[in-house]
Amino acid sequence: MSVDASAKVEEPQTVSSAVPGAHPRLAQRVWARRLSALGWPLAVALGIAVVWQAIVSLELVNPIIFPSPLGVAAEVLFVGGNLATAGYILPEFWTTVQEVLVGFVLAASVGFSLGTLVGVTNIGRRGVMPILVSLNTMPKVAFAPVFIAWFGFGRTPKVLMAMIIAIFPVIVNTASGLLSPSATEIKLFRQLRASRVQLLWKLQLPSALPSIFAGLRTAAVFSVIGAVIGEFIGGGSGMGELIRVGSDMLRMDRVFGLIIWLSLIGLGLYGVVGLIERRIVFWKHIPTQFDGVT
Amino acid sequence: MVNPDSAAPLAPSMREREARGGDISIEELSHTFVSRDLRVLDSLSLEIAPGSFVSFIGPSGCGKSTLLDILGGLLRPTAGIVKRNGELVEGPTEDVGMMFQTPALLPWRTAVDNVLLPLEIRGGKELARENRPHAMDLLELTDLDEFATVYPHELSGGMAQRVAICRMLITSPQILLLDEPFGALDELTRDRMDLELQRICANQGATAVLITHAIAEAVLLSDQVYVLGPRPARVMECIDIPFGRPRTLETSTSAEFSDMVRHIRRLLDEGEAQAAKMLE
Numbered sequence: 340m341s342v343d344a345s346a347k348v349e350e351p352q353t354v355s356s357a358v359p360g361a362h363p364r365l366a367q368r369v370w371a372r373r374l375s376a377l378g379w380p381l382a383v384a385l386g387i388a389v390v391w392q393a394i395v396s397l398e399l400v401n402p403i404i405f406p407s408p409l410g411v412a413a414e415v416l417f418v419g420g421n422l423a424t425a426g427y428i429l430p431e432f433w434t435t436v437q438e439v440l441v442g443f444v445l446a447a448s449v450g451f452s453l454g455t456l457v458g459v460t461n462i463g464r465r466g467v468m469p470i471l472v473s474l475n476t477m478p479k480v481a482f483a484p485v486f487i488a489w490f491g492f493g494r495t496p497k498v499l500m501a502m503i504i505a506i507f508p509v510i511v512n513t514a515s516g517l518l519s520p521s522a523t524e525i526k527l528f529r530q531l532r533a534s535r536v537q538l539l540w541k542l543q544l545p546s547a548l549p550s551i552f553a554g555l556r557t558a559a560v561f562s563v564i565g566a567v568i569g570e571f572i573g574g575g576s577g578m579g580e581l582i583r584v585g586s587d588m589l590r591m592d593r594v595f596g597l598i599i600w601l602s603l604i605g606l607g608l609y610g611v612v613g614l615i616e617r618r619i620v621f622w623k624h625i626p627t628q629f630d631g632v633t
Numbered sequence: 634m635v636n637p638d639s640a641a642p643l644a645p646s647m648r649e650r651e652a653r654g655g656d657i658s659i660e661e662l663s664h665t666f667v668s669r670d671l672r673v674l675d676s677l678s679l680e681i682a683p684g685s686f687v688s689f690i691g692p693s694g695c696g697k698s699t700l701l702d703i704l705g706g707l708l709r710p711t712a713g714i715v716k717r718n719g720e721l722v723e724g725p726t727e728d729v730g731m732m733f734q735t736p737a738l739l740p741w742r743t744a745v746d747n748v749l750l751p752l753e754i755r756g757g758k759e760l761a762r763e764n765r766p767h768a769m770d771l772l773e774l775t776d777l778d779e780f781a782t783v784y785p786h787e788l789s790g791g792m793a794q795r796v797a798i799c800r801m802l803i804t805s806p807q808i809l810l811l812d813e814p815f816g817a818l819d820e821l822t823r824d825r826m827d828l829e830l831q832r833i834c835a836n837q838g839a840t841a842v843l844i845t846h847a848i849a850e851a852v853l854l855s856d857q858v859y860v861l862g863p864r865p866a867r868v869m870e871c872i873d874i875p876f877g878r879p880r881t882l883e884t885s886t887s888a889e890f891s892d893m894v895r896h897i898r899r900l901l902d903e904g905e906a907q908a909a910k911m912l913e
Contacts, residue, residue: 521737524737526731528754529707532725622785622786
């Protein structure tokens, strides 16, 4: 009995899946899936907008309190135009972008380092991790006045706010990712007499990457929240300040327009992290013909 | 230590076969997991001849895997002595290759890079690069040469376990420790893998120790089958398997083969009955 026959049976499936997109029908199916992934949410959003517009048009609510979708759309265009023509919103937008980016980068680098220390040392795993988990349950927003008292009304407290809110998912995901290799994988490395550094470098870190990137994606969204909270409380400049002023003046349509542009910062950062993730953690994203089939 | 200068395949030629296998001797081996107060092995004593294929079969949880971990130097026994080639086992050594129930391939490495992992750990990327042709030879030996640059998630269960075989063989170990390597595979694939394993062991001339709870698999592959009783494991009987090699699936249809399987089945049942009586 030879194993040739077995290899031939298994061969065709794997060869075609090794080159994603090479199969015309497969490519078609992938596109159809993408379209429907986009089409459904769009349809639902459109439906909501129609109902929303109807509520406002029928004057079921006061338009000052509840702007119409068309009004919001006009404000989105206005804010966009203002940004494009370097109007008065641009420096505020830029301020917030900087706070978010610096806060995110700090959260990512400090969080990764702390998470690694927690994940690879005994004292970190047993002593520091429980403290971090309990710290994580604290409402970090409550620190905003503290940061303002310490660092004044400039950008520093806002960056710190962005960082402190964004850092926890990075730390926790890094630490838990480093601890994710299975008992068998660890046994294999021990049997091969791998050093501590080799274990970390060749097994733990690559195993942790999917989890680390999940943490970074959360951090991308959280850093925007942190920066805006800092601006709400610290004031001075930024999109948070404009939103606060807008709602004080009951310009709800303007507020919604600003919020939509603000959310683009988080969305953009999230997208960039996701793109980098797809390149680095490639083994989690290769589409195969038999997704879910082992 | 592997000589980093030799880019030549590390696999031995057939002529070297006799001298290659390592012998294992176990004296009064006992093991207790202190934290759980669980005695899993009870004064086991036996000798495994160089180049032979030996199976341990026993009920689940009897301590078979613990025995293999001890043989591999991954676990220190609480009592007793294990020697390989006359030397006391005190930790993992380079002349041993192991396989586990799951292939444990690293998903970010291609098949060939997974095969080269042991050499990369031992001597760095340089040594791995030099031995790439050897890794390709091994993949060809297991009919996987076309899949060398494919990532593990695109391999079937049987193919992945074949890559794990190649990874075990890349360092040309003298002793192969196999911890239910095909337990997770379907029966057809398992039969194929068993025959492939037999062929490879003959090729390498290595001593092989297989842990399994598939009786037919143990009889088909082994020179000796040790039947272990329930925890704490003791050798109930050592059965010599007389069939010539190479064995085929035909071998397993003979009356003598079925008699042996039935005999082992009865031993295992008796062991369990005894254990049940002792609990009462």
